[in-house]
Amino acid sequence: MSTVTPSRSRVVVITGDPVGEKMAGPAIRAWHIARELAEEHEVRLLSMNRVSIQHPNFEILEISHHRPSSINEHEAWADVIILQGHALALFPALERTEKVLVVDIYDPLHLEQLEQGRELPTQQWVDQVRDATASLNHQLQLGDYFLCASELQRNFWLGQLAGVGRVNPYTYQQDNDLDRLIGIAPFGIAAVEPERTRPAIKGVVPGIGVNDTVIIWAGGIYNWFDPETLIRAVGLLADSRPDLRLFFMGVKHPNPDVPEMDIVARCRRLADELGLTGRNVFFNESWVDFDDRQNYLLDADLGVSTHFQHIETTFSFRTRILDYLWAGLPIVSTDGDSFASLVSANGLGRVVQERDEAGLAAALEDVLYDDVLRADIVANVGRIREDFRWSRTLRPLVEFCRAPSHAADRLPPNRHHRGAHGVVGPRVxxxxxxxxxxxxxxxxxxxxxxxxxxxxxxxxxxxxxx
Known part of the structure; x- marks a missing residue:
């Protein structure tokens, strides 16, 4: 029996973040998208920031939004263009392209701005949210296929797609489930197991001994998280559990365009006031190299994510949780996001209510010091993490790229549908x-x-x- 070989396409993947030894979530996601698609296609990964590493299976190149024409040769070369962030607004050639356009909206930027801009003057805050919303609506109007991170996110984005006119008779007739318009492709974890190549925390960071018990906060400290409640919870345990250590893995973001947020200074002050700095609470001042992060994770005993309950939390997808799963770590999380439901339903750790210092302290103590409970949790983590391998999470994108096509309402301008690039916009x-x-x-x-x-x-x- 013969099998059909998928057609080989030229695929461009664009990220706004640096691609190198130190990478944050957007670049990590773009990197893995490029890796998976390079199994079947010619792929170029383009960074709007800096590039300091290469890969044998695909090209990695720099482009500059200060020189919009730097995208032109790549747009001309591509059959499929996959982008995230603000690339569509910064490069006119992408806005005008007749190539198949895939937009990765796993991160609802406008909801993020509701929290990130909270402490700004009101008009500046309003402008930030308005600009992010306009940028996303622009992408939703022009994309052929969209990627989101969860079923909950998909429902949210379908509402916004409907609002800009993309849920219409053309897209509905093409596929009445709209799976050809938007697919679920969560953040994933590597196929290879993490391997310790050196000690990174225990016995290395001054104040943390080789036999200490380490809670790790992977990723950055941002205003929409609640690390202060976590610091207070550690303070409640500090006297009874003198071996307990909380390690914040990264303070300085690898993207120079991302400023240090106010919450970082507040966390430092709080740890100082409670007498925990350098004794129970530690801040890593730089950003951990992408290929070195497993050493930090494997030196930890538990992964934590605490946040406030608000709209950004509801539709977020905390990518740091994937690193915890990859390293086989038990998880303690605040309730309210999609991963909290996963942790609770599958026995991956403990879920607590927001701002509950005592409840958080109790959960940390149970998971860290109850050996029987901990063994059950580690076994559950080992089982569930298989569902989040990149080869599985990116399957909808891989399938789409095997037969890429324009959305039914976004055909080239010389076709009969109405609107810019064929999009049927909302009627006024x-x-x-x-x-x-x-x-x-x-x-x-x-x-x-x-x-x-x-x-x-x-x-x-x-x-x-x-």
Missing amino acids: IRAGWRRDVGRTIHYLRAGGVRAVYGKVAQRVRKRSAE
């Missing part, structure tokens, strides 16, 4: 006599004079009641 509701004439014609066609009379009478009754 007009007020006044023009709208009344239009509705009258509609009701005449649909139900005759009786229908028009009924609608007029209904409006009169409504206005009389006001």
